[in-house]
Amino acid sequence: MTESMIQPKAGRPEQRTARTAPESTTAPEPHPADGHEATTLLERTRAAVDPVLRTALGSLPAPMRRVALYHFGWQNGDGTPADGGAGKAIRPALVLAAASALGGPAARTAALRAAAAVELVHNFTLVHDDVMDRDTTRRHRPTVWTVFGDADAILVGDALQALALRLLAEDPHPAAPAAAARLAQCVVELCAGQHVDTAMERRAPDEVTLAETLAMAEAKTGALLGCACAVGALYADAGEAEVAAMDAFGREAGLAFQLIDDVIGIWGDPRRTGKPAGADLAARKKSLPVVAALTSGTPEAAELATAYAAPHREEDVEHLTRLVELAGGRDWAQTQAADRMARAMQEVARAVPDPEAAGGLLALAEFVTRRST
Amino acid sequence: MTESMIQPKAGRPEQRTARTAPESTTAPEPHPADGHEATTLLERTRAAVDPVLRTALGSLPAPMRRVALYHFGWQNGDGTPADGGAGKAIRPALVLAAASALGGPAARTAALRAAAAVELVHNFTLVHDDVMDRDTTRRHRPTVWTVFGDADAILVGDALQALALRLLAEDPHPAAPAAAARLAQCVVELCAGQHVDTAMERRAPDEVTLAETLAMAEAKTGALLGCACAVGALYADAGEAEVAAMDAFGREAGLAFQLIDDVIGIWGDPRRTGKPAGADLAARKKSLPVVAALTSGTPEAAELATAYAAPHREEDVEHLTRLVELAGGRDWAQTQAADRMARAMQEVARAVPDPEAAGGLLALAEFVTRRST
Numbered sequence: 006m007t008e009s010m011i012q013p014k015a016g017r018p019e020q021r022t023a024r025t026a027p028e029s030t031t032a033p034e035p036h037p038a039d040g041h042e043a044t045t046l047l048e049r050t051r052a053a054v055d056p057v058l059r060t061a062l063g064s065l066p067a068p069m070r071r072v073a074l075y076h077f078g079w080q081n082g083d084g085t086p087a088d089g090g091a092g093k094a095i096r097p098a099l100v101l102a103a104a105s106a107l108g109g110p111a112a113r114t115a116a117l118r119a120a121a122a123v124e125l126v127h128n129f130t131l132v133h134d135d136v137m138d139r140d141t142t143r144r145h146r147p148t149v150w151t152v153f154g155d156a157d158a159i160l161v162g163d164a165l166q167a168l169a170l171r172l173l174a175e176d177p178h179p180a181a182p183a184a185a186a187r188l189a190q191c192v193v194e195l196c197a198g199q200h201v202d203t204a205m206e207r208r209a210p211d212e213v214t215l216a217e218t219l220a221m222a223e224a225k226t227g228a229l230l231g232c233a234c235a236v237g238a239l240y241a242d243a244g245e246a247e248v249a250a251m252d253a254f255g256r257e258a259g260l261a262f263q264l265i266d267d268v269i270g271i272w273g274d275p276r277r278t279g280k281p282a283g284a285d286l287a288a289r290k291k292s293l294p295v296v297a298a299l300t301s302g303t304p305e306a307a308e309l310a311t312a313y314a315a316p317h318r319e320e321d322v323e324h325l326t327r328l329v330e331l332a333g334g335r336d337w338a339q340t341q342a343a344d345r346m347a348r349a350m351q352e353v354a355r356a357v358p359d360p361e362a363a364g365g366l367l368a369l370a371e372f373v374t375r376r377s378t
Numbered sequence: 379m380t381e382s383m384i385q386p387k388a389g390r391p392e393q394r395t396a397r398t399a400p401e402s403t404t405a406p407e408p409h410p411a412d413g414h415e416a417t418t419l420l421e422r423t424r425a426a427v428d429p430v431l432r433t434a435l436g437s438l439p440a441p442m443r444r445v446a447l448y449h450f451g452w453q454n455g456d457g458t459p460a461d462g463g464a465g466k467a468i469r470p471a472l473v474l475a476a477a478s479a480l481g482g483p484a485a486r487t488a489a490l491r492a493a494a495a496v497e498l499v500h501n502f503t504l505v506h507d508d509v510m511d512r513d514t515t516r517r518h519r520p521t522v523w524t525v526f527g528d529a530d531a532i533l534v535g536d537a538l539q540a541l542a543l544r545l546l547a548e549d550p551h552p553a554a555p556a557a558a559a560r561l562a563q564c565v566v567e568l569c570a571g572q573h574v575d576t577a578m579e580r581r582a583p584d585e586v587t588l589a590e591t592l593a594m595a596e597a598k599t600g601a602l603l604g605c606a607c608a609v610g611a612l613y614a615d616a617g618e619a620e621v622a623a624m625d626a627f628g629r630e631a632g633l634a635f636q637l638i639d640d641v642i643g644i645w646g647d648p649r650r651t652g653k654p655a656g657a658d659l660a661a662r663k664k665s666l667p668v669v670a671a672l673t674s675g676t677p678e679a680a681e682l683a684t685a686y687a688a689p690h691r692e693e694d695v696e697h698l699t700r701l702v703e704l705a706g707g708r709d710w711a712q713t714q715a716a717d718r719m720a721r722a723m724q725e726v727a728r729a730v731p732d733p734e735a736a737g738g739l740l741a742l743a744e745f746v747t748r749r750s751t
Contacts, residue, residue, distance in 0.1 A: 066570040068577070133536060137529040156510040156576045159532060160569040163506060163539065167569070170543040171562035174555050182547050182555065189544035196533040196540070197439040203529050204441070 043372035050098040057121035072161040097124045099233040102365035106357045108241025116240035125169035132162040180239040191232035198224025210313040218296040227259035250356035257349035258370040264342035267292035283322035298334030305332035416745035423471040430494035445534040470497045472606040475738035479730045481614025489613035498542035505535040553612040564605035571597025583686040591669040600632030623729035630722035631743040637715035640665035656695035671707030678705035
């Protein structure tokens with residue numbers, strides 16, 4: 006549930022480069038992955054969902070409203086207006102794209118409140134995770150707890166979860182109760198994922214298995230992306246099989262995203278990530294490529310385990326980076342990410358056979374996973 | 379949202395003495411305040427609601443389930459079974475009593491899941507409040523954060539809120555969405571109350587007004603008792619006016635409870651409260667009698683303000699107690715509590731004109747406010 010799930014860390018490019026695929030064909034492109042299409046979808050989502058979010062936050066009592074508006078980037082710490090930075094709205098975009106793919110524009114409109122609810126849940130987990138992880142920066146600004154203290158951060162997170170579920174409880178759409186139940190259950194899974202993550206960080210490097218690291222990443226990152234897609238499908242009155250396929254699509258895309266994000270956390274260009282090279286290694290994070298390397302059975306695995314257990318020295322990072330690479334961590338992560346994306350494509354094809362209707366979903370999936378290292 | 383809201387502090391009597399009113403009349407007593415009736419209602423509530431709660435907690439992933447079962451007193455910290463201590467279940471009892479008063483046994487049965495949801499919300503706020511307030515004891519046991527750490531306490535609180543709202547989202551009863559919306563909005567109010575409370579404790583004694591202290595107590599204590607009664611009324615298909623009256627009843631009873639609880643916090647018998655005499659004064663708590671004394675305009679008020687701003691010395695407590703009493707803090711709180719109870723009775727009569735049908739509600743209201751000092 007950390008920012009690295011889906012929001013770019015400070016300095017990572019907010020704008021993706023357009024695909025090199027030709028855009029000059031006259032017929033609409035049925036292919037899924039058009040960076041421009043994703044950007045447009047995200048902008049449309051922000052335009053449609055922000056008013057719902059602002060109304061919901063506006064209903065909070067004044068002192069908590071101030072903290073919430075700060076977190077969403079709409080106010081500064083002193084209460085003066087600020088200019089956005091509320092995140093890219095990937096999750097609400099997935100809700101709307103899924104509703105649209107399975108039920109057309111009417112379903113998309115009907116799912117607006119649900120899209121805002123999913124975004125509120127995402128943000129509640131960010132605020133609480135930052136408290137637990139003592140993270141000090143989020144979306145290029147100091148985190149809520151550093152500005153307002155732990156108590157206010159906990160309280161505002163609690164209130165954001167309540168707002169999310171109130172939005173759905175007040176939604177007269179027949180899909181709303183099922184969506185609320187799904188979103189609430191997803192919160193439980195997000196909490197379980199964060200629990201495993203914090204517990205895992207305290208364990209010795211050689212005690213962590215790849216299977217549990219993948220399961221943790223699915224719970225922390227995949228679950229809410231899957232829930233977003235499933236909720237959109239519910240608002241399109243989709244059948245159980247379609248809803249399940251949409252959930253699986255979001256989960257696979259989410260895992261692909263996390264794998265790529267972890268690769269960037271080690272091999273990312275500091276000029277683009279805004280973090281020193283190998284920041285995740287310096288912090289001894291048990292990210293997916295690292296655990297893959299640790300459990301590779303190679304000679305470098307043992308060396309890496311020893312080095313990871315030792316205290317941090319500045320000059321280690323380059324050595325650690327090389328060890329993870331030599332132990333196959335990078336190759337594994339990239340292969341896994343491609344594999345997850347392939348599975349995501351299969352799931353979406355199951356729920357939405359018409360590639361044109363599925364275009365928005367695929368564009369968003371490509372968008373979150375196409376990161377330049 | 380602290381334990382003092384409704385749960386007895388360590389050592390306070392869990393069993394109330396039976397009323398002195400005769401119980402040998404053959405016709406059922408229409409009067410509201412029978413200590414035995416309340417105890418029976420609470421026992422019946424626990425018997426009916428605990429299975430729903432246990433099923434809900436049982437659905438949590440294993441590591442979080444363990445923390446939740448510890449908080450509810452059903453497991454020890456090491457995971458071995460423990461024998462209860464999950465609290466007196468005042469709030470679910472109010473849900474069921476309100477449903478029963480307005481819709482008979484069928485409504486009571488229908489409201490079981492909602493009663494469990496209200497209890498889950500109450501417990502989520504307890505777990506989080508203990509983190510924020512650094513309280514170390516709850517229901518005679520170490521608090522969750524002292525046993526499992528802050529992160530797990532935050533996560534389990536989050537999950538309990540989600541479970542509460544999932545229970546209602548999965549409830550096919552036509553009242554469930556309105557109940558969920560009301561409960562979610564109540565969470566926002568509880569958070570706002572806790573926010574004001576923590577902010578108020580940091581302010582100088584002479585900067586706090588009585589009106590804002592009362593508003594804080596209503597948000598922290600009255601809101602969820604009111605919500606419990608209103609939710610019960612919703613499951614009885616009551617009209618808007620009845621639901622509003624039930625909400626007001628619970629709020630007034632909740633405030634009466636808080637006033638009496640604050641009086642006990644100063645003048646309570648240490649042998650019964652399990653806390654040293656004047657513990658709230660030693661902690662410089664800005665409880666209702668204290669703020670009433672501070673804002674009384676009496677000579678003792680000024681003296682109290684000076685003494686409250688000074689660091690704690692053991693021998694001060696007796697002096698502070700006398701000052702609060704001389705400044706009228708005790709009389710004010712007791713008069714206020716009686717006044718709130720009278721208002722609560724009016725509200726319940728408005729919603730439930732038949733005193734016999736209202737008996738359970740009145741018995742519970744008397745139960746929570748009849749505390750021996």
